[in-house]
Amino acid sequence: MSTEARSAIFARLQTASAEATANDILRESWALGHAPYPPLPCENTEQAFLTNVLSNRGTVDHAQDRSAAVKAIGRYLYTHYRTQRFVAGNDPRLAAMPWRDAGLLPRFGTVEVGEPLTVGFARLGVAELGATVSWTGKGNPSANNLLAEHHITLVDSADIVATSEDAWPRIQADMERIGRPRGINFVAGPSSTADIEGQLVCGAHGPRAWHVIVIGKLPKDALANALATTADK
Amino acid sequence: MEQKSDTFLANAATAMNDTAAAQRRDIMAAFTPIIRQQSIDGFSSYEPTRKHLKRVRQHTLNHLAHYLAEFETQALANGNHVHFARTPQELNSTVLDICQQHSARRIAKGKSMVTEETGLTAELEKAGLQVIETDLGEYIVQQAGETPSHIVGPALHKSADDVRQLFLDIHPLGERELEHTSDMVAEAREVLRTHFLQAEVGIIGANALIAENGYAMLVTNEGNGDLCANLPPVLVICTTIDRVLPRAEDATAMLRLLVRSATGQPQTCYTSFYSGPRRAQDQDGPVEVHIVLLDNERSDILDSEYRGILECLRCGACLNHCPIYQSVGGHAYGWVYQGPMGSVLTPLLTSLEQSAALPNACTACGRCEEVCPADIPLPAMLRDLRAREYTEKLTPARWRFGIAAHAWLAQRPRLYHSLSGIAVKLLRLLGRRKGYLRHLPFAGGWSSQRDFPAPQAATFMQQLHDKQRRERQRHEH
Numbered sequence: 001m002s003t004e005a006r007s008a009i010f011a012r013l014q015t016a017s018a019e020a021t022a023n024d025i026l027r028e029s030w031a032l033g034h035a036p037y038p039p040l041p042c043e044n045t046e047q048a049f050l051t052n053v054l055s056n057r058g059t060v061d062h063a064q065d066r067s068a069a070v071k072a073i074g075r076y077l078y079t080h081y082r083t084q085r086f087v088a089g090n091d092p093r094l095a096a097m098p099w100r101d102a103g104l105l106p107r108f109g110t111v112e113v114g115e116p117l118t119v120g121f122a123r124l125g126v127a128e129l130g131a132t133v134s135w136t137g138k139g140n141p142s143a144n145n146l147l148a149e150h151h152i153t154l155v156d157s158a159d160i161v162a163t164s165e166d167a168w169p170r171i172q173a174d175m176e177r178i179g180r181p182r183g184i185n186f187v188a189g190p191s192s193t194a195d196i197e198g199q200l201v202c203g204a205h206g207p208r209a210w211h212v213i214v215i216g217k218l219p220k221d222a223l224a225n226a227l228a229t230t231a232d233k
Numbered sequence: 234m235e236q237k238s239d240t241f242l243a244n245a246a247t248a249m250n251d252t253a254a255a256q257r258r259d260i261m262a263a264f265t266p267i268i269r270q271q272s273i274d275g276f277s278s279y280e281p282t283r284k285h286l287k288r289v290r291q292h293t294l295n296h297l298a299h300y301l302a303e304f305e306t307q308a309l310a311n312g313n314h315v316h317f318a319r320t321p322q323e324l325n326s327t328v329l330d331i332c333q334q335h336s337a338r339r340i341a342k343g344k345s346m347v348t349e350e351t352g353l354t355a356e357l358e359k360a361g362l363q364v365i366e367t368d369l370g371e372y373i374v375q376q377a378g379e380t381p382s383h384i385v386g387p388a389l390h391k392s393a394d395d396v397r398q399l400f401l402d403i404h405p406l407g408e409r410e411l412e413h414t415s416d417m418v419a420e421a422r423e424v425l426r427t428h429f430l431q432a433e434v435g436i437i438g439a440n441a442l443i444a445e446n447g448y449a450m451l452v453t454n455e456g457n458g459d460l461c462a463n464l465p466p467v468l469v470i471c472t473t474i475d476r477v478l479p480r481a482e483d484a485t486a487m488l489r490l491l492v493r494s495a496t497g498q499p500q501t502c503y504t505s506f507y508s509g510p511r512r513a514q515d516q517d518g519p520v521e522v523h524i525v526l527l528d529n530e531r532s533d534i535l536d537s538e539y540r541g542i543l544e545c546l547r548c549g550a551c552l553n554h555c556p557i558y559q560s561v562g563g564h565a566y567g568w569v570y571q572g573p574m575g576s577v578l579t580p581l582l583t584s585l586e587q588s589a590a591l592p593n594a595c596t597a598c599g600r601c602e603e604v605c606p607a608d609i610p611l612p613a614m615l616r617d618l619r620a621r622e623y624t625e626k627l628t629p630a631r632w633r634f635g636i637a638a639h640a641w642l643a644q645r646p647r648l649y650h651s652l653s654g655i656a657v658k659l660l661r662l663l664g665r666r667k668g669y670l671r672h673l674p675f676a677g678g679w680s681s682q683r684d685f686p687a688p689q690a691a692t693f694m695q696q697l698h699d700k701q702r703r704e705r706q707r708h709e710h
């Protein structure tokens with residue numbers, strides 16, 4: 001049935017499509033160019049990223065290096081769950097973190113039902129969207145993004161790009177290296193719904209809270225400014 | 234889904250008599266345009282992005298055979314099974330076959346207007362499968378035995394009290410209050426989590442298909458679509474042939490408009506691109522992925538003057554800004570798609586005869602076109618459909634006679650002007666005491682709901698002629 005359906009559909013589409021060779025189409029598509037540059041809330045990409053994460057109802061923190069990041073995670077875990085335990089993907093970057101510096105006890109692998117906290121390491125941050133981007137794989141099982149109550153995402157400041165047009169070539173470069181990942185996930189906030197009377201509630205099916213920690217150099221006052229901008233709103 | 238568009242007027246009357254529901258619609262009508270406007274105001278590239286996207290969509294539709302074939306090649310290379318379905322029945326039986334091949338009993342389903350269009354859930358249930366809608370709005374309407382009233386917010390017609398009572402009735406969880414909306418959301422989360430974990434097949438839609446790499450894009454806020462796409466061992470993606478875009482960056486550019494127009498957010502919480510079944514390095518994800526591509530009249534639409542409607546992003550902005558939708562709500566339209574986009578799409582996907590009332594459900598205010606991020610000339614399409622109704626004799630004989638009489642008269646300007654002058658004089662005379670008329674001859678339906686203000690002066694043409702005459706006289710003196 002499907003083969004027959006396929007032929008019938010393509011026959012219809014051929015009649016309805018403009019006559020052109022593959023090269024004509026390629027030329028035409030090149031001429032389309034790229035989408036206009038989207039506006040950022042401020043000139044500085046990292047600050048724009050932090051500001052947009054906050055407007056997406058995420059929370060943010062900054063750590064100068066991996067050891068400071070571990071401590072920041074420790075603070076978060078203690079504040080929310082009084083625990084040192086959490087689940088992390090098998091990402092070599094996570095494996096190399098000095099967890100002992102904050103007395104933390106990660107379990108590496110896929111989150112199980114009932115485990116409330118996961119930590120992941122994003123491949124990119126996109127300032128325009130206030131989103132982190134990661135791909136599924138050993139280092140980032142998709143369940144870890146979705147099943148925990150609180151999801152912490154680390155991102156290197158060097159991996160923050162301004163727009164999605166800047167993100168795709170980076171994703172493409174990785175695809176050439178490791179093949180096409182099964183899933184490319186842009187996360188921009190805790191899971192939410194407004195399906196009952198339009199009232200916004202966080203924690204619909206996925207995490208109720210989403211915490212982003214930027215590791216590495218940030219322009220002076222980027223975090224403070226981002227916090228101040230969103231507090232004003 | 235069973236179509237009830239032919240009783241649009243009766244559906245609308247019922248909806249308008251439900252005062253509480255009408256009040257909820259009024260609230261939605263007040264705040265959804267504000268949210269969108271704020272979001273667009275904060276996005277200075279809106280207009281150029283809209284123009285860019287229009288060019289991309291037109292280019293893609295002009296070469297749809299090429300891009301669909303490219304998507305298919307890439308999707309197959311990614312390890313998917315790709316199926317084509319000409320009709321809703323073909324899609325339903327393809328999906329049922331897949332479920333039966335895997336002896337599936339439980340299906341977790343994400344939000345998909347395409348499967349609403351084909352009535353997939355009912356078909357699978359007929360075959361004994363348990364299908365649970367997992368988008369909260371869809372879950373609510375499914376459990377209430379209703380249909381979605383809005384393409385983006387399927388359950389926005391229901392009050393929190395309705396949902397509370399529904400959950401207390403259907404979830405056997407003992408005594409509880411469910412006082413706040415957050416309590417209801419938490420309960421649905423709990424109940425559905427079990428279903429996600431047990432389902433053997435996940436079914437989702439796709440907001441876009443990327444030709445260059447064979448990925449399917451899924452956009453949600455709740456994360457339910459991603460749970461459907463990642464937890465069950467088999468994933469079925471149901472979408473239509475017109476969802477293809479050439480490049481991944483086209484999809485993310487489209488999102489800038491789609492999300493702002495739909496919910497006023499700059500970005501949805503989860504935007505995922507799925508390429509196929511789990512890879513060697515994956516620790517989870519489906520083992521088998523099927524993509525089912527439905528035509529259902531779209532190739533015919535592509536070859537018609539209504540091609541532009543295939544550029545629709547399904548953002549729902551035209552619904553939120555339509556005075557008719559705001560007054561009568563989504564159920565009055567009697568099918569899957571509502572509001573202006575529904576009034577264009579429903580006749581094209583079903584039949585004009587069955588949905589003849591829909592293109593007439595328009596005040597020609599033009600707001601839908603103004604806010605449409607895809608810049609679709611919806612009012613012009615609705616007008617063309619009305620013209621088709623006339624030529625296909627679907628318009629009631631009385632109306633056709635009236636239109637023909639008007640056309641005949643309009644071609645005889647002298648007669649037209651003198652008759653309209655007499656009519657205006659007569660109306661002024663009849664309405665001189667109250668300043669309005671209760672009943673209008675030949676327009677009983679119109680004046681049954683409102684008074685007709687008596688004309689205050691002569692017709693426009695008479696006034697113009699008078700003015701010109703006076704000016705001529707002034708010049709002569």
Ligand code: SF4
Binds near residue numbers: 549607608
């Ligand atoms: S017709 Fe335009 S405004 Fe209406 S749903 Fe489609 S894209 Fe949105």
